[in-house]
Amino acid sequence: MGKIQRAIISLSDKTGILEFAKELQTFGVEILSTGGTARALREYGLKIMDVSEYTGFPEMLDGRVKTLHPKIHGGILAIRDNPAHAKKMKEHGLQPIDLVVVNLYPFEATVAEPSCPLEEAIENIDIGGPSMLRAGAKNYPYVTVIVDPADYQPILEEMKKSDGSVSKQTNFRLAKKVYQLTARYDKAISEYLKNK
Numbered sequence: 001m002g003k004i005q006r007a008i009i010s011l012s013d014k015t016g017i018l019e020f021a022k023e024l025q026t027f028g029v030e031i032l033s034t035g036g037t038a039r040a041l042r043e044y045g046l047k048i049m050d051v052s053e054y055t056g057f058p059e060m061l062d063g064r065v066k067t068l069h070p071k072i073h074g075g076i077l078a079i080r081d082n083p084a085h086a087k088k089m090k091e092h093g094l095q096p097i098d099l100v101v102v103n104l105y106p107f108e109a110t111v112a113e114p115s116c117p118l119e120e121a122i123e124n125i126d127i128g129g130p131s132m133l134r135a136g137a138k139n140y141p142y143v144t145v146i147v148d149p150a151d152y153q154p155i156l157e158e159m160k161k162s163d164g165s166v167s168k169q170t171n172f173r174l175a176k177k178v179y180q181l182t183a184r185y186d187k188a189i190s191e192y193l194k195n196k
Contacts, residue, residue, distance in 0.1 A: 002080060002142060003164040007099035008032045008051070009041070010067065010129065012106055013149070018044045020101075020152040027164040029099065034059070034066045067128040076100060076135040080142045099166075100136035100145045104129045104181070108188050118196060125189055130182045137175035141168050147181050 007029050011017055014037065021031055021041050033041055034051045041048045052059050055069040075097035078085045088094070105126040110116055136145035144166045146155065151174065158166055 002096075002098060004029055004098040004144060004159065004166060005164075006030045006032065006075070006095060006097050007101060008067070008072065008076075008097050008132065009037055009101040010034045010051075010132070011037050011101065011103050013103050014040055016149040016152050017041070017101070018046075020149075020156065021046055023156050024099075027159060029164075032072075032097070067132055070094070072097065072132065073135055076132060076143055077139050078142075079139070096142070097136075098143060100132050100143060102129045102132050102145075103147055104133075104185055107185065107192075111188075111192050121192060126185070130185065133178045134182060137178035140171040140175040142171075144171050145174050145178050147174075147177055151177075 004024075004027065007024060009017065009021060009031055010033060017037070018041065022044070024031065025046060031041065031046065031048050032051050032054050033048050038048045038050055051067055051069075051072065055071045059066045070092065071094055074089065074092065074094040078089050078094065078096060080086075080096060089096075105124045107121070107124045107126070110124040111121050133145055133147060136143040144155065146152065155166060155170070158170060
């Protein structure tokens with residue numbers, strides 16, 4: 001059960017995130033973020049590092065490529081107590097990312113509009129979000145992944161009781177929510193495209 005030191009936050013639905021991020025910073029958690037989420041957090045007075053600054057690689061292709069980078073995915077997927085992983089992380093300047101707070105582009109809401117063109121639907125298929133979520137859930141012994149704002153407060157309470165850490169049991173519960181969400185998301189995309 002490691003202490004949460006670095007988080008990545010990237011949200012379409014920003015419900016409750018300002019207060020949650022503010023509390024995270026009281027634990028000394030460094031926050032990486034993208035686009036509108038980073039802007040909202042900065043406007044709230046929080047110190048945020050842009051993912052592009054962290055990776056040294058600009059956001060590009062109309063925002064299609066932001067978080068798809070080894071410094072992000074290596075930081076999420078590294079097995080913390082594996083010496084070979086630790087060596088590679090050091091060799092390539094990777095830092096662990098212990099908390100992933102992500103929700104996905106609103107694909108279902110977008111395609112619910114009868115006039116939604118196929119091109120708009122396609123642009124609302126999230127790629128980086130599910131990738132980070134699945135990576136964090138796969139590495140649940142070391143990474144806390146939050147997809148539901150209802151989990152913000154319980155996680156903060158657990159961190160307060162355990163000096164900034166979250167248990168493996170809690171992480172496993174959250175990982176299961178990730179796979180339920182991404183399965184539902186992929187099914188919605190598949191069902192929509194089947195009828196085109």
